[in-house]
Amino acid sequence: QAQLVESGGGLVQPGGSLRLSCTDSGGTRTHLVMAWFRQTPATEREFVAAHRLGGGSNYYGDSVKGRFTISRDTALRTVYLQMNDLKPEDTAVYYCAAAGQYVGSRSLDYDYWGQGTQVTVSS
Numbered sequence: 001q002a003q004l005v006e007s008g009g010g011l012v013q014p015g016g017s018l019r020l021s022c023t024d025s026g027g028t029r030t031h032l033v034m035a036w037f038r039q040t041p042a043t044e045r046e047f048v049a050a051h052r053l054g055g056g057s058n059y060y061g062d063s064v065k066g067r068f069t070i071s072r073d074t075a076l077r078t079v080y081l082q083m084n085d086l087k088p089e090d091t092a093v094y095y096c097a098a099a100g101q102y103v104g105s106r107s108l109d110y111d112y113w114g115q116g117t118q119v120t121v122s123s
Contacts, residue, residue, distance in 0.1 A: 004025075006021065014123055024098065032054065034079040047105035048060070048064055048081070097110035098112040
């Protein structure tokens with residue numbers, strides 16, 4: 001069973017950058033799909049990005065295309081989210097998620113979740 005632990009959140013000024021990490025420290029299974037979502041108290045969980053092994057395809061939500069990059073190190077069982085040109089509307093709790101086979105943009109498409117890491121973009 002996956003145990004996903006996020007890190008790297010914090011406070012950053014608009015236009016700045018952060019890199020989030022998510023490590024799967026539970027079990028030995030390699031999940032084909034790893035993804036990032038985000039959520040604020042006022043919104044539903046929003047798809048940010050996903051990476052699927054076996055082709056290395058990346059997928060992004062419209063609001064982050066061109067600014068965020070997802071990458072993965074399977075040896076370290078870690079997925080990263082490089083966030084550049086951050087905006088105040090990027091402020092949210094960011095969650096890491098894992099799925100067995102298919103890339104989806106809905107929360108219910110994913111089987112395992114981390115506890116989340118707060119990202120705050122403010123001057």
